[in-house]
Amino acid sequence: MRIALAGLQHETNTFAPGLTEAEDFLAPGGWPKQSRGDEIEAALAGTSVPMAGALRVLKHTDITAVPLLWTMALPSGRVRHAAFEALADEIAGRLQDQLPVDGLFLELHGAMATTEDDDAEGALLGRLRTLVGPDLPIVVALDLHTNLSARMVAAADQMFAYLTYPHIDMADTGARAMKRLLELAKGAPRPAKAFRQMAYLLPLVAQGTGSSPVEGLYRAAEARTDVDTMITLGFPLADVPDAGPALAIYAESQDAADAAANETLQQWTQAEPQFHAHLCTAAQGVEQAMQIDKHPVVIADVQDNPGGGGSNDTTGLLHALIEAKAEGALLVHIADGEAAKAAVDAGVDAVLDISVGGRTDPESGAPVPGPWRVVAVGDGQFTGVGPMYAGASIEMGPVALLEQAGVRVIVAGRRMQASEPALIHHLGLDPAELPILCVKSSVHFRGAYEKMASEIILVAAPGRVTMDLASLNYSSSRRRPASA
Numbered sequence: 001m002r003i004a005l006a007g008l009q010h011e012t013n014t015f016a017p018g019l020t021e022a023e024d025f026l027a028p029g030g031w032p033k034q035s036r037g038d039e040i041e042a043a044l045a046g047t048s049v050p051m052a053g054a055l056r057v058l059k060h061t062d063i064t065a066v067p068l069l070w071t072m073a074l075p076s077g078r079v080r081h082a083a084f085e086a087l088a089d090e091i092a093g094r095l096q097d098q099l100p101v102d103g104l105f106l107e108l109h110g111a112m113a114t115t116e117d118d119d120a121e122g123a124l125l126g127r128l129r130t131l132v133g134p135d136l137p138i139v140v141a142l143d144l145h146t147n148l149s150a151r152m153v154a155a156a157d158q159m160f161a162y163l164t165y166p167h168i169d170m171a172d173t174g175a176r177a178m179k180r181l182l183e184l185a186k187g188a189p190r191p192a193k194a195f196r197q198m199a200y201l202l203p204l205v206a207q208g209t210g211s212s213p214v215e216g217l218y219r220a221a222e223a224r225t226d227v228d229t230m231i232t233l234g235f236p237l238a239d240v241p242d243a244g245p246a247l248a249i250y251a252e253s254q255d256a257a258d259a260a261a262n263e264t265l266q267q268w269t270q271a272e273p274q275f276h277a278h279l280c281t282a283a284q285g286v287e288q289a290m291q292i293d294k295h296p297v298v299i300a301d302v303q304d305n306p307g308g309g310g311s312n313d314t315t316g317l318l319h320a321l322i323e324a325k326a327e328g329a330l331l332v333h334i335a336d337g338e339a340a341k342a343a344v345d346a347g348v349d350a351v352l353d354i355s356v357g358g359r360t361d362p363e364s365g366a367p368v369p370g371p372w373r374v375v376a377v378g379d380g381q382f383t384g385v386g387p388m389y390a391g392a393s394i395e396m397g398p399v400a401l402l403e404q405a406g407v408r409v410i411v412a413g414r415r416m417q418a419s420e421p422a423l424i425h426h427l428g429l430d431p432a433e434l435p436i437l438c439v440k441s442s443v444h445f446r447g448a449y450e451k452m453a454s455e456i457i458l459v460a461a462p463g464r465v466t467m468d469l470a471s472l473n474y475s476s477s478r479r480r481p482a483s484a
């Protein structure tokens with residue numbers, strides 16, 4: 001038996017300026033590089049991405065893995081349509097060259113929008129279904145932030161989304177999808193499907209799967225063993241018709257699928273008033289953190305989350321830390337390649353009269369002026385140890401730890417969500433020992449820091465990853481922001 005596999009991931013923030021280009025898919029910071037054919041297994045080995053989990057299922061079996069392409073770009077603005085088309089052409093072309101196969105495994109984000117298509121995954125899946133015909137099983141592993149469309153559900157026999165946010169089950173999701181694909185390839189009957197979309201959009205901070213009401217709703221779905229339930233919470237910073245939470249039910253009969261879908265939809269509809277986002281200003285968050293004695297207080301700068309298309313260089317929280325003289329606080333991190341290079345060139349103990357951050361767009365806030373003392377520098381190459389990036393070879397480019405008025409900030413050339421303690425270790429610090437640890441992340445930071453944090457404070461300094469969805473001008477989305 002031969003199983004073809006491909007991966008293509010991008011989470012598109014349609015409100016972010018600029019386009020995502022072909023070269024952005026070559027080397028996404030913190031994630032494996034673009035790879036094709038025989039190079040894929042080695043490129044993904046030991047990483048946490050879904051296709052790595054899927055490939056592990058095929059190991060030690062007599063099934064032949066036929067990897068086609070794996071590629072990802074960091075969350076950002078719409079993908080230039082020609083760049084998407086080139087990647088779709090390559091997947092389709094490589095698949096065609098390998099036919100016949102017995103099944104197709106796909107790892108997709110589920111929230112990719114191009115300059116010409118709001119539902120890029122729907123387009124890709126439709127195209128691949130046409131190519132292989134109606135009989136070949138296709139199973140897909142998706143991100144929890146998928147903006148699920150009818151076109152996607154129709155083209156795939158079954159789909160599996162991450163069950164966790166922070167995403168600590170990416171490889172497991174790939175493994176679950178692959179196991180199901182093998183059942184279908186060996187002749188198990190195709191499931192009946194039902195697809196429903198919730199009537200609202202959820203801000204990212206209301207989506208944590210360890211928090212109420214999401215935790216309880218997921219548990220209710222898991223307890224239901226007569227059907228397979230897939231829930232996606234949606235990526236709300238996308239002005240596309242399918243943005244928002246949705247569900248797909250897979251069952252033995254259409255009646256069973258529809259009944260379960262209606263019941264699950266009702267549970268989510270009733271839960272809407274319970275979704276909430278408790279946020280304060282950066283100044284309030286810093287003041288509150290400084291009154292807590294127990295280490296470390298974690299402050300999350302939730303609206304500058306590069307994992308949601310944030311610029312990773314907003315300065316609202318850094319200004320607030322300096323103004324409050326938050327001695328010993330660390331901010332991870334500001335993407336500012338110029339500052340990082342200047343610090344590395346000058347060396348440890350140099351004092352630099354440079355500004356940090358605030359370079360990307362006016363929304364990033366004013367750059368933070370010096371003088372900055374260089375506390376530590378690094379080459380930015382390390383191996384991930386946190387639950388999301390464990391085993392990944394990470395290349396951030398030159399990185400530096402700068403200090404002013406007792407406040408420390410890491411600067412680096414690349415964007416990366418602050419869910420990876422290895423970056424902090426790399427510059428000689430231990431996150432558990434810090435009085436205040438500030439992270440640019442909405443929810444993923446919880447995977448690495450929730451257990452060690454004495455308290456978590458969410459602050460809403462200005463940034464592109466807004467939690468106040470009512471402030472955005474949605475023109476295509478059919479759904480309204482939840483009451484949060």
Ligand SMILES: [Zn+2]
Pocket residue numbers: 143144145167
């Ligand atoms: Zn996600």
